[in-house]
Amino acid sequence: MITASSPGAIFFFGEHAVVYGYPALITAVDRRVVVSERKRGDDRVEVFSKKLGSLSGRVKIGKKPVIRILRGDPQKFAYLIKALELTFAEVGRSCGLNIEVSSDIPMGSGLSSSSAVSVATVAATARVLNEELSLSEVTELAFKTELEVQSIASRAGVAVATYGGFLWLRHNKIKRLNKIPQVKVVVGNTNVPCSTSSMVRKVRQLKEDHPSAVECIFRLIGTLTEVGIESIKKRDFERTGKLMDINQACLSALGVSSPELERLIGAARSAGALGAKLTGGGGGGCMVALVGDRSQSVVKAVRAAGGLPMLMVLGVQGLKTKN
Numbered sequence: 001m002i003t004a005s006s007p008g009a010i011f012f013f014g015e016h017a018v019v020y021g022y023p024a025l026i027t028a029v030d031r032r033v034v035v036s037e038r039k040r041g042d043d044r045v046e047v048f049s050k051k052l053g054s055l056s057g058r059v060k061i062g063k064k065p066v067i068r069i070l071r072g073d074p075q076k077f078a079y080l081i082k083a084l085e086l087t088f089a090e091v092g093r094s095c096g097l098n099i100e101v102s103s104d105i106p107m108g109s110g111l112s113s114s115s116a117v118s119v120a121t122v123a124a125t126a127r128v129l130n131e132e133l134s135l136s137e138v139t140e141l142a143f144k145t146e147l148e149v150q151s152i153a154s155r156a157g158v159a160v161a162t163y164g165g166f167l168w169l170r171h172n173k174i175k176r177l178n179k180i181p182q183v184k185v186v187v188g189n190t191n192v193p194c195s196t197s198s199m200v201r202k203v204r205q206l207k208e209d210h211p212s213a214v215e216c217i218f219r220l221i222g223t224l225t226e227v228g229i230e231s232i233k234k235r236d237f238e239r240t241g242k243l244m245d246i247n248q249a250c251l252s253a254l255g256v257s258s259p260e261l262e263r264l265i266g267a268a269r270s271a272g273a274l275g276a277k278l279t280g281g282g283g284g285g286c287m288v289a290l291v292g293d294r295s296q297s298v299v300k301a302v303r304a305a306g307g308l309p310m311l312m313v314l315g316v317q318g319l320k321t322k323n
């Protein structure tokens with residue numbers, strides 16, 4: 001049996017603008033998706049998840065191998081199925097598999113659980129087929145998976161799921177940031193499901209309708225990322241928090257915030273957070289607050305405002321695989 005696990009992610013700066021080639025600062029959080037795969041003697045693919053139920057399929061071999069679904073809801077496992085098909089095609093071999101998926105990343109909450117699923121599935125499947133893929137090959141296959149499922153994406157989520165740590169990312173350039181000091185954040189889940197792909201489409205539409213205004217917002221977000229990284233490195237958390245607030249105003253202008261997110265963000269700021277913004281696609285899902293020494297009061301405030309607060313360890317290890 002091969003097991004691969006990958007972490008979820010939060011954005012300090014840069015979501016949405018990153019899709020259009022502007023830089024982002026992202027970090028891995030201590031919540032993971034775990035994918036375990038065992039080879040079968042036939043062509044069946046049996047997937048089981050405590051949270052999502054089960055799925056049965058059959059591998060149809062060809063130049064582009066596909067999984068024919070026999071039973072279960074393919075939508076729930078869209079990233080996993082696509083990652084399997086693309087890995088089979090890349091490696092040039094395929095096999096039947098028993099697959100178990102578990103996750104403590106809340107699904108559809110903007111913490112990049114789909115990227116973690118894609119990366120862990122690609123890595124586990126390649127290993128089952130005795131193929132050693134490099135980390136950049138895993139990232140690229142997982143990125144292809146996201147593009148095929150949601151048609152538009154950046155490499156941010158899959159890069160963090162693969163490499164972990166703190167990353168600066170722009171297009172396909174990924175830099176690991178090693179000099180990031182310990183930063184304390186509280187993540188608050190609105191418990192409103194967010195659909196990253198619909199938020200990305202919404203921003204694309206806004207960009208088509210108001211190209212120069214939206215380009216200006218993206219440029220500002222890119223600047224916030226670069227200045228934000230410098231301020232974190234200098235431990236100037238007051239400044240970092242302010243920059244996060246400005247980033248939130250940009251996201252709000254792009255139409256991806258929501259009343260629930262604004263409520264949690266407002267509550268965190270009133271409780272002494274240095275700054276707060278949504279993280280990921282928006283429209284629901286999670287916000288993140290930079291808390292300095294006010295973590296307990298921010299936790300309480302987020303809870304009182306109807307959110308689910310989570311204290312997370314940042315910069316954790318990326319992809320892990322074991323036999």
Ligand code: MEV
Pocket residue numbers: 014015016017018019110112152153154155156157196200279280281
């Ligand atoms: C979603 O986690 C982040 C977005 O920037 C989309 C992406 O980068 O693929 C909204």
